[in-house]
Amino acid sequence: MAAKDYYEVLGVSRDASPEEIKRAYRKLALKYHPDRNKSKEAEERFKEISEAYAVLSDPEKRAHYDRFGAAGVHERYTQQDIFSGSDLFDLLRNLGLNLDGFDLFSDLFGGFGGRGPQGPQRPQRGADILTETTISLEEAAFGTEREITFSKTDTCDTCGGSGAAPGTSPRMCDACGGRGQVSTHRQTPFGSFVSVTTCPRCRGAGSVIDTPCPECRGTGRRGKRKTISVKIPRGIEDGMKIRIPGEGSAGERGTPSGDLFVLVHVRPHERFRREGADLHCDVPITFPQACLGTRIEVPTLDGTATLRIPPGTQSHTVFTLKGKGIYSLGGSQRGDLHVRVVVSVPRKLTDEQRELIERLDALLPPSTERRKDKGLFGRIRSR
Numbered sequence: 001m002a003a004k005d006y007y008e009v010l011g012v013s014r015d016a017s018p019e020e021i022k023r024a025y026r027k028l029a030l031k032y033h034p035d036r037n038k039s040k041e042a043e044e045r046f047k048e049i050s051e052a053y054a055v056l057s058d059p060e061k062r063a064h065y066d067r068f069g070a071a072g073v074h075e076r077y078t079q080q081d082i083f084s085g086s087d088l089f090d091l092l093r094n095l096g097l098n099l100d101g102f103d104l105f106s107d108l109f110g111g112f113g114g115r116g117p118q119g120p121q122r123p124q125r126g127a128d129i130l131t132e133t134t135i136s137l138e139e140a141a142f143g144t145e146r147e148i149t150f151s152k153t154d155t156c157d158t159c160g161g162s163g164a165a166p167g168t169s170p171r172m173c174d175a176c177g178g179r180g181q182v183s184t185h186r187q188t189p190f191g192s193f194v195s196v197t198t199c200p201r202c203r204g205a206g207s208v209i210d211t212p213c214p215e216c217r218g219t220g221r222r223g224k225r226k227t228i229s230v231k232i233p234r235g236i237e238d239g240m241k242i243r244i245p246g247e248g249s250a251g252e253r254g255t256p257s258g259d260l261f262v263l264v265h266v267r268p269h270e271r272f273r274r275e276g277a278d279l280h281c282d283v284p285i286t287f288p289q290a291c292l293g294t295r296i297e298v299p300t301l302d303g304t305a306t307l308r309i310p311p312g313t314q315s316h317t318v319f320t321l322k323g324k325g326i327y328s329l330g331g332s333q334r335g336d337l338h339v340r341v342v343v344s345v346p347r348k349l350t351d352e353q354r355e356l357i358e359r360l361d362a363l364l365p366p367s368t369e370r371r372k373d374k375g376l377f378g379r380i381r382s383r
Helices: 006-010 018-032 040-056 059-076 079-083 088-094 100-112 137-142 287-292 351-363 368-373 375-381
Strands: 129-135 144-155 181-188 191-198 221-232 241-244 260-266 273-275 278-285 294-300 303-309 317-321 337-343
Touching: 006 018, 006 040, 018 040, 018 088, 040 059, 040 079, 040 088, 059 079, 059 129, 059 144, 059 221, 129 144, 129 221, 137 260, 144 260, 221 241, 221 260, 278 294, 287 294, 287 337, 294 337, 303 317, 303 337
Parallel strands: 129 260, 278 337
Antiparallel strands: 144 221, 181 191, 241 260, 273 278, 294 303, 317 337
16 A cells, blocks of 8 residues: 555544444445445555454554555565454444455555455464653763653563453364464376465464454454653764563463564753764864963863963864763774864954053064954954
């Protein structure tokens, strides 16, 4: 399906409730289902509304769509994943729409497997989840800890992840004898051949559920919001991801959970600019300080440090304070702080100040460079 707005496809607002989304899908399905409408346009429209409903009716997929859009959904989920666990098939049955063998969905959704939610596909590992957080430069430099809240599918509390209704349990698949695979023998002019495929009855699980859990509809998973504490290591850079194994969505019917990835953004600093493990900043000094030399206090991530300015320092000279930068990720040593001093030219002068500067200018030896750019005093006189 083209990257359209799922909410617009169903004709609902972005804050629509689950019941409003379901009601909109029922209405559109009755209008565009191929049993009711034989046109090619209706078939394409039915694909759109079905995918939109499958995403927006699932809390985890909806949250991912709200953050990353349709392109993000298709990057993270396969077509099978999008429809996995959806009650879409139950809705269509209740509306009396044709689902014979689910061949209709094989035609409409291609790789969906040809058998709706019972297609020949092994229970899959849980999906990975991507979330984001923003930290300050100081937190990136020294490390921090953040509370991260995100949406995920977790193990169903009602069935404990088995997918079976309370008081029941999955039974061994009689089609494959619990192996999850079936063998097919074929006799050809070239001999006997055996092909081994995933069992279409249990989808490779080796067991089947006769009475699905009413809460999770047999998937063993439910949508939840979860908050965990994430340690952000010192030296992390903007755009890096932290992987937390096993904190992604729960796998289907007991298969392993996916991972959680936290994308870290580092907020721009008002004073410092970062380049790897080094920091850069500008510090203003006066003309007398540049001429005579001095000691100034410059800001660092640890507080302040004393910097010696030698006599005759030119504007835009860069001084380096060793070890006052940032730890590199996983490193034990800090980078440097590069301080560029900028000579500040006064914008307004009293008559006495102007007279003193003009007298000093007259005493200074002529300079080709001073004549070329008027020098500091020329710039002051021209103001």
